[in-house]
Amino acid sequence: MILDEKLEILSDAAKYDSSCSSSGSDRPVQRDGIGNGALGGICHSFSADGRCISLLKVLLTNHCVFDCAYCKNRSSNDIKRTAFAPEELARLTIEFYKRNYIEGLFLSSGIVKNADHTMELMLRCIRLLRNEYRFGGYIHLKLIPGASNELVLQAAKLADRVSSNIETPSEHSLKLLAPQKSKQSVLTPLALARETNISMSTQMIIGATPESDLDIVRLSESLYKKRFLKRVYYSAYIPINYDKRLPVPLNFKPPLLREHRLYQADWLLRFYGFASSEILDESAPFLDERLDPKSAWAIRNIHLFPVDVNRAGYEELIKVPGVGLAGAKKIIEARRFKKLGLDELKTLRIQTKKCRFFIVAKDHFPYEPPQEKIYTALANTEAKTNTINLFSLNGEAI
Ligand code: SF4
Numbered sequence: 001m002i003l004d005e006k007l008e009i010l011s012d013a014a015k016y017d018s019s020c021s022s023s024g025s026d027r028p029v030q031r032d033g034i035g036n037g038a039l040g041g042i043c044h045s046f047s048a049d050g051r052c053i054s055l056l057k058v059l060l061t062n063h064c065v066f067d068c069a070y071c072k073n074r075s076s077n078d079i080k081r082t083a084f085a086p087e088e089l090a091r092l093t094i095e096f097y098k099r100n101y102i103e104g105l106f107l108s109s110g111i112v113k114n115a116d117h118t119m120e121l122m123l124r125c126i127r128l129l130r131n132e133y134r135f136g137g138y139i140h141l142k143l144i145p146g147a148s149n150e151l152v153l154q155a156a157k158l159a160d161r162v163s164s165n166i167e168t169p170s171e172h173s174l175k176l177l178a179p180q181k182s183k184q185s186v187l188t189p190l191a192l193a194r195e196t197n198i199s200m201s202t203q204m205i206i207g208a209t210p211e212s213d214l215d216i217v218r219l220s221e222s223l224y225k226k227r228f229l230k231r232v233y234y235s236a237y238i239p240i241n242y243d244k245r246l247p248v249p250l251n252f253k254p255p256l257l258r259e260h261r262l263y264q265a266d267w268l269l270r271f272y273g274f275a276s277s278e279i280l281d282e283s284a285p286f287l288d289e290r291l292d293p294k295s296a297w298a299i300r301n302i303h304l305f306p307v308d309v310n311r312a313g314y315e316e317l318i319k320v321p322g323v324g325l326a327g328a329k330k331i332i333e334a335r336r337f338k339k340l341g342l343d344e345l346k347t348l349r350i351q352t353k354k355c356r357f358f359i360v361a362k363d364h365f366p367y368e369p370p371q372e373k374i375y376t377a378l379a380n381t382e383a384k385t386n387t388i389n390l391f392s393l394n395g396e397a398i
């Protein structure tokens with residue numbers, strides 16, 4: 001098979017993995033090397049079908065001995081199979097890099113023979129890049145579930161980011177859909193790699209299994225708290241295979257809005273100081289599709305508002321719907337010079353249509369309508385002005 005055809009098959013096979021964004025590592029070019037891992041050198045863009053556009057995102061092979069129900073490359077699928085030799089892929093990466101096509105490599109793989117054999121092949125490619133070609137550019141390596149400790153540690157030494165996909169939010173669902181994997185085989189490599197301080201991420205498939213958003217958000221929170229991961233990626237389930245283990249028909253629509261809301265909730269966990277119990281609870285275990293989770297929280301907790309934008313601290317301001325992290329900083333800076341009213345807030349690009357129910361400003365006192373009215377007004381505003389890019393991976397929760 002010619003190289004072009006291999007590339008086409010193996011990059012297409014990798015496109016459903018969304019956990020490939022950069023770790024933001026910052027490594028300068030070496031004197032006798034090429035490439036660097038500098039922050040500015042890595043593009044975070046994703047194409048509409050989920051591929052990361054600045055990294056060469058490929059599988060080493062789409063042969064796989066596992067039979068995960070949701071996966072195109074599972075052993076029971078009758079598809080065209082191929083593999084790169086590690087030397088071939090290392091050479092290709094360097095050629096693409098030199099031609100400025102890519103800034104780094106995202107390398108995953110189907111499982112050939114067993115986890116260790118596969119990990120060895122992937123490591124051979126990465127060693128060639130780092131040691132022979134002196135490639136200092138960005139490398140994200142997928143850890144193969146069940147790989148031995150020694151190989152995981154080598155991967156963590158050579159790559160900028162490693163990831164291992166949790167795939168489903170519960171062990172029960174994982175057993176059902178990916179019986180050859182286990183929670184332990186996925187989490188053990190991450191636990192081991194954590195000791196090396198490498199940046200790590202994972203991906204969860206959303207909508208293929210019955211877990212609620214509360215289950216998902218709780219799991220993410222616990223992974224962040226245990227310092228397991230830098231990022232959790234949520235990937236709306238796209239039916240590819242017919243499989244009776246999957247609870248949804250083939251004409252099922254990928255839950256892109258749910259995915260977007262989960263990214264917003266994730267943002268609240270990581271940057272806004274929210275706990276999962278503030279975002280969702282057992283009585284309402286799914287995120288509201290009509291409203292972003294911070295607005296929904298603020299309406300439920302209306303007794304905490306209004307917040308005076310001319311006096312409130314940073315922690316209070318970032319909890320106001322329509323005020324993001326950068327917006328809160330701008331407010332604090334701007335009010336050093338004058339009192340702020342709605343016009344000044346607009347100039348600072350604060351979303352006054354959202355925040356007006358929750359703030360006091362120089363010329364503005366909210367008239368305190370009932371919660372249902374605020375809900376309707378905000379949901380309508382969101383519906384009208386919603387510019388959500390449903391393929392976006394980063395739903396900042398302002
Ligand atoms: S291990 Fe499962 S998810 Fe990974 S390539 Fe094989 S079948 Fe697909």
